Amino acid sequence: MNKVVASAAEAVADIPDGASLAVGGFGLAGIPWVLIGAVLVQGARDLTIVSNNCGVDGAGLGLLLEQGRISRVIASYIGENKEFARQFLAGELTVELTPQGTLAERMRAGGAGLGAFFTPTGVGTPVAEGGLPWRYAPDGSIAAASPAKEVRTFHGTPMVLEESIVTDYALIRAAKVDRAGNCVFHASARNFNPDAAMAGRVTIVEAEELVEVGEIGPDEVHLPGVFVKRVVALTPAQAHEKDIEKRTTRGPRPVAAVAEGNE
Secondary structure, three states, X not given: OOOEEOOHHHHHOOOOOOOEEEEOOEOOEOOOHHHHHHHHHHOOOOEEEEOOOOOEOOEOHHHHHHOOOEEEEXXXXXXXXXXXXXXXXXXXXXXXXXXXXXXXHHHHHHHOOOOEEEEOOOOOOHHHHOOOEEEEOOOOOEEEEOOOOOEEEEOOEEEEEEEOOOEEEEEEEEEEEEOOOOEEOOHHHHOOHHHHHXXXXXXXXXXXXXXXXOXXXXXXXXXXXXXXXXXXXXXXXXXXXXXXXXXXXXXXXXXXXXXXXXX
């Protein structure tokens, strides 16, 4: 079975306006840079994005956000994306903030065929009791808020009911992928990519390295190919395209501090 398509443009060509997309990665680590860029060019609008965050200003999902192509975001935090915060507070964007572990499990559960699950995370807070702002009105009032959720006690611990997430498409990135769609992720790129892949009805993976079936050992597979519909092989230049949210370096130590350290 060969799931490789000719290009990222071909892979995302059928994403319609109003589609929901689960997008892998954590911050900018492991995000599907090339597929996001292909969606940007393709032109789909009114998108619902399910992701740990929504990129940063000028990079990743932040590019779709800046062009007004996203109408709803389900994420665990806003991060350092000023445009994300601006659109949310201005009432231009619906944002469902969800505890990070709960978000990962909602996607994984959707892929596993579960309708919902109970978790202690969020009990006794607006996560369970409702009232979290989902959308603001232009005057700053709350136009839409989260509803209250069912809470039940299991083994003596109160738990809140969380619905699973299934999306129309999923965009992910993997370090090594075979033609059948079996994936291996590198380090922190494994955060959210497998869960997002499971949540998508049509999952598209961009592969930093494409290999033949059999070159990935069964015990090496992080995501089975059964969850993947399309594979895009990246060029070496595309595979090298990675960035970080904030680069911090330490300058030369003051001479006095160095001298004191030698005493």
